[in-house]
Amino acid sequence: MSSPPYLATRLRGFGPTVFAEMSALAEATGAINLGQGFPDEDGPVEVSEAAVAAIRAGVNQYPPGPGTADLRQAVAEHQQRFYNVSLDPEREVLVTAGATEAITAAVLALCEPGDEVLCFEPFYDSYSAAIALAGGVRRTVVLQPPDWSFDPDRLARAVTPRTRLLLFNSPHNPTGKVFSDDELAAIASVCIERDLLVVTDEVYEHLVFDGQHRPLSTLPGMAERTVTVSSAGKTFSFTGWKIGWATGPAELVAAVRTVKQFLTYVNGAPFQPAVAAGLRLPDSYFASAAWSLREKRDRLCAGLVAAGFVVHVPAATYFVMADTGRLGYLDGAALCRQMPLKCGVVGVPAAAFYSDPDAPTPLVRFAFCKRPEVLDEAARRLADLGSPSHP
Numbered sequence: 001m002s003s004p005p006y007l008a009t010r011l012r013g014f015g016p017t018v019f020a021e022m023s024a025l026a027e028a029t030g031a032i033n034l035g036q037g038f039p040d041e042d043g044p045v046e047v048s049e050a051a052v053a054a055i056r057a058g059v060n061q062y063p064p065g066p067g068t069a070d071l072r073q074a075v076a077e078h079q080q081r082f083y084n085v086s087l088d089p090e091r092e093v094l095v096t097a098g099a100t101e102a103i104t105a106a107v108l109a110l111c112e113p114g115d116e117v118l119c120f121e122p123f124y125d126s127y128s129a130a131i132a133l134a135g136g137v138r139r140t141v142v143l144q145p146p147d148w149s150f151d152p153d154r155l156a157r158a159v160t161p162r163t164r165l166l167l168f169n170s171p172h173n174p175t176g177k178v179f180s181d182d183e184l185a186a187i188a189s190v191c192i193e194r195d196l197l198v199v200t201d202e203v204y205e206h207l208v209f210d211g212q213h214r215p216l217s218t219l220p221g222m223a224e225r226t227v228t229v230s231s232a233g234k235t236f237s238f239t240g241w242k243i244g245w246a247t248g249p250a251e252l253v254a255a256v257r258t259v260k261q262f263l264t265y266v267n268g269a270p271f272q273p274a275v276a277a278g279l280r281l282p283d284s285y286f287a288s289a290a291w292s293l294r295e296k297r298d299r300l301c302a303g304l305v306a307a308g309f310v311v312h313v314p315a316a317t318y319f320v321m322a323d324t325g326r327l328g329y330l331d332g333a334a335l336c337r338q339m340p341l342k343c344g345v346v347g348v349p350a351a352a353f354y355s356d357p358d359a360p361t362p363l364v365r366f367a368f369c370k371r372p373e374v375l376d377e378a379a380r381r382l383a384d385l386g387s388p389s390h391p
């Protein structure tokens with residue numbers, strides 16, 4: 001038998017992702033899990049009640065392939081309400097199994113083997129897997145702390161005749177950066193000049209504290225080349241429901257749908273009407289979700305600073321990058337594996353978001369989408385890391 005399995009060899013190793021590894025560590029040790037990004041409280045009750053009602057009403061069989069008409073309509077209304085983007089829900093909206101499926105299906109649909117896909121680094125871990133599955137070649141432009149800026153010339157130089165696609169994420173995980181209008185304009189000009197297709201991942205679109213999220217597709221010349229991806233998980237705190245969507249020009253959305261139908265076919269029938277209800281919540285819901293998370297950000301950041309970390313305060317998302325160098329730890333990955341036993345807290349090594357996950361970096365990503373008392377207790381425990389009794 002030939003070995004090893006061909007597609008899997010293109011992915012990073014064969015084991016669980018570092019997120020799964022850290023969550024398992026948290027479970028095994030009873031440590032506070034600030035690793036994987038999921039809230040410890042449910043989202044709006046009207047949304048969960050809508051899912052319960054749908055199950056009771058018998059919405060339990062395969063939904064339509066592109067998603068229910070009502071959810072596609074709700075996605076179109078949402079894009080109009082928040083971004084003044086008009087979409088035809090029939091042809092320009094596709095419901096997917098979370099943003100993850102939308103991203104993977106889009107990369108598979110739009111790239112030929114050997115095509116180069118450009119992204120900023122650090123990047124969300126599923127990007128490299130999606131590119132590898134498509135037989136693509138990842139090219140990256142590194143975002144530099146403390147403000148995670150990039151050199152536009154370097155971006156332009158990273159594009160080659162083989163570059164097909166920009167896979168872009170704003171608000172950005174893991175840095176919490178919201179790309180500014182000037183940065184978006186610089187990115188758009190490269191995409192237009194070099195005729196790139198674009199997939200934008202905007203799952204944190206409503207979790208913004210400083211600045212404003214602007215979809216890349218709204219810049220002149222971008223709508224026709226961009227597939228915009230988002231999902232309900234972060235906005236409504238139901239990460240386990242896995243309802244996402246892809247929107248954009250009919251031709252690109254049709255290409256994504258063609259792949260999606262052979263990945264999952266359909267998903268989450270009773271969650272689709274619930275997410276439609278969520279997307280129709282008043283503006284006050286979206287504003288208050290960001291406000292309450294902002295308080296949590298400030299709480300954890302203050303705790304991390306008091307514990308001796310150097311913190312890169314995020315403008316959005318529910319993650320903060322903290323530098324452990326001043327505490328004497330230069331390898332965040334090694335520290336993350338020891339932290340549950342050293343102090344009873346789990347974080348994720350930022351190395352997991354870089355091209356070379358083995359290159360040591362003192363950065364650790366912590367999630368702050370947790371109850372205030374959990375964040376306070378985590379900060380109290382993390383303060384022990386710098387104490388002499390925990391060398």
Ligand SMILES: Cc1ncc(COP(=O)(O)O)c(C=O)c1O
Pocket residue numbers: 037097098099100101124169172173201203230231232233239242243244
């Ligand atoms: C940047 C980014 N994109 C996509 C996802 C996945 O979204 P979903 O759960 O809707 O698949 C996540 C989840 O953490 C993320 O951080």
